[in-house]
Amino acid sequence: MSGCSGTWDCGARRGRAGDQVSAPDNFKRATEIWQEAYRHQMQGELERAIELYQRSIEVCPTAEAHTYLGWTYSFQGRLDEATQECLRAIDVDPDFGNPYNDIGCYLMQQGKLDEAVSWLERAKQAKRYEPRQFPYMNLGRIHLRQGRWWDALREFEEAVRLAPGDAELRRALHSLRARLN
Numbered sequence: 001m002s003g004c005s006g007t008w009d010c011g012a013r014r015g016r017a018g019d020q021v022s023a024p025d026n027f028k029r030a031t032e033i034w035q036e037a038y039r040h041q042m043q044g045e046l047e048r049a050i051e052l053y054q055r056s057i058e059v060c061p062t063a064e065a066h067t068y069l070g071w072t073y074s075f076q077g078r079l080d081e082a083t084q085e086c087l088r089a090i091d092v093d094p095d096f097g098n099p100y101n102d103i104g105c106y107l108m109q110q111g112k113l114d115e116a117v118s119w120l121e122r123a124k125q126a127k128r129y130e131p132r133q134f135p136y137m138n139l140g141r142i143h144l145r146q147g148r149w150w151d152a153l154r155e156f157e158e159a160v161r162l163a164p165g166d167a168e169l170r171r172a173l174h175s176l177r178a179r180l181n
Contacts, residue, residue, distance in 0.1 A: 023060075030060035034068060041072050063093035071102060079106045097122075097129025104138055113142045133159040137169065140176075149180055 037052030053069035056062065070085030083106050086099035100123035107116035116138070123135035140155035156173040163169055 026060040027062070030056045030062055030065065033059060034062065034065040037065070037072075038068055041068065041075075046072055046075055061088075061092050063089040063096035063099065066092060067096070067099045067102060070099070074102070074106060074109075079109060082106055093128075095127040097124075097126025097132075097135070100126060101129070101135045101138065104135065108138065108142065113145060116142060131163060133163040133166065133169065136162065137172075140172075144176070149176070152176060153180060 033052055033056035037049045037056060040046075040052060041049035049072050050069065053065050053072065056065040057069070066085045066089035070082035070089070073079075073082040073085065083103055086103045086106075089096060089099040100119050104116040104119035104123065107113070107119065120135040120139045120142070123129060124139075129135075136155045136159035140152045140159065143149070143152035143155060153173075153176055156169070156176055160166070160169055160173050
C-alpha cells in the first residue's frame, strides 16, 4: 500500500469521540476498513463487504476501496455500478492499475471486446498494479476470441514472464503454442 497522496481527500475529520483525526490517521483507518471488507468479500459476505467498503470511502476515499467495491458489485452482476466505482478509483489515483483492468473485464463480460482493449492497455501501463500479469492475460483472451492467435501468444508470453510461477497460465501458453505449431 502506498502512503496518503495529495490526490486523496483524507483531510482532518472528527473521530467517534469528537477528537480531531489527522489525514494519515484517516488513511490508515480507511485502509483497515477496506481490508476487513475484502475479507468479508472473499468469504462471500457481499452485503457486509459493501457496507464496509462504503464506510472506508467515507473515512478516506481510496482507489482500493472504490475498486474493490466495484468488484463486489460485479459479483452481484451489477456491472454498471462496478464500472462507476472503478472510474471513481481512477479519479482518486490514476496510477492504480486495478480499476483499468477491472473495467476491461466488465466490458469483456458484456461482449464489448474492442472497448475492453484500451482499458487493458492502460492497466499494463499503470505505475502501481499487482498482479501485473492480469491485463496481459485478459488481452490474450480477447485476441483468442477474435482469432488473433499471434497477438494472443505475445500477451500470454508476457504474462508468463511476469508470473512464471502461475501453472495455469503456463498451461494456457503451452496449449496456445501447440495450436500454432
